Amino acid sequence: MGHQVRLTQLPQRIVSLVPSQTELLFDLGLGDRIVGVTKFCIHPKELTKEKRIIGGTKNFHFDKIEDAHPDLIIGNKEENYKEGIEQLQEKYKVWMSDIYTLADALKMIKQVGQLTGTEAKAEELAQHISTGFAQLQPAQPAISTAYFIWRKPYMAVGSNNIIDHMLQRSGFSNAWAAQARYPEITPEQLQQANPQLILLSSEPYPFKAKHIQEFQQLCPQALIKVVDGEMFSWYGSRLLQAPSYLQQLINTVQAELQAYGS
Known part of the structure; x- marks a missing residue:
């Protein structure tokens, strides 16, 4: 700077x-x-x-x-x-x-x-x-993913930030990678993107399980999960915990998508 x-x-x-x-x-x-x-x-x-x-x-x-x-x-x-x-x-x-x-x-x-x-x-x-x-095994093939950080209005993660980087390392293909860093997304845009996976971050907006149905109505075919935002966005010593968390998430998502034939 x-x-x-x-x-x-x-x-x-x-x-x-x-x-x-x-x-x-x-x-x-x-x-x-x-x-x-x-x-x-x-x-x-x-x-x-x-x-x-x-x-x-x-x-x-x-x-x-x-x-x-x-x-x-x-x-x-x-x-x-x-x-x-x-x-x-x-x-x-x-x-x-x-x-x-x-x-x-x-x-x-x-x-x-x-x-x-x-x-x-x-x-x-x-x-x-x-x-x-180095031991993290990303999802294969990559899973189309929308990661949301805010509600009213909906804001997602775009490109050129640490969360997008963590999504990529996990094999979660960011649906908004071509957009600005934190784009505002309309319900219609989300439906058009039709991601396989929607991740609702615990921060900065405190998404909880009660919000899953809201997104499920917009994307009935998507797998939706609330995730620990710290594991995607904290870039200090909390990164020690991130690989095991991400690996568990990757494994769970792959298993659930396979079970539903997605």
Whole structure:
């Protein structure tokens, strides 16, 4: 993003503006150096709730950040808002990630390790994540899939984001891959796409089992499942859990589609 961050010593007071990167910091053993997190930073639960809340990912409370006296702030291009980041950059050292693929996530993990003096632990985490994804067996043949993140209006996952990347790695062919990153989809467009599989994410909209019937009426032939959005979109140390979750989902979907002759 054209912004350089120079640190003269290891940061001792870190503010994290991104939930998945907050969890990473804790897993790198940096809990005692974290002085501020967002209200969406929920993992690890018992530890994050003890930290100062500095607002949301797109509405920072600058007074609370100032009170935290950070010597490093960690954010993300997509999850945070440009105006807020630029305002913070005027006063603090702000390091930003930009994640689209698993390779980007692994690079970010190692870079955070370098920034914080936890290179060995970060390298170990990255290696375990790489090994897990190397063993992932995607669906074959690929399954036409629509992944929804919002309701009223319906919003799906398009191209050029980490969720689309995870869908591809799982053998779920994104029905909206030719569209913008998070397109608004009409019921008619969904019916015309006629995907074999519809995945309803648990975040940011909290889809639940009660919403399945709503989509089933639009696409009676589709297999519809509510999925853990964190496993598709969190790009920190939660990636350790993603391969086993995705593999179980792949196996279940293939078995159910085969049983129904789809």
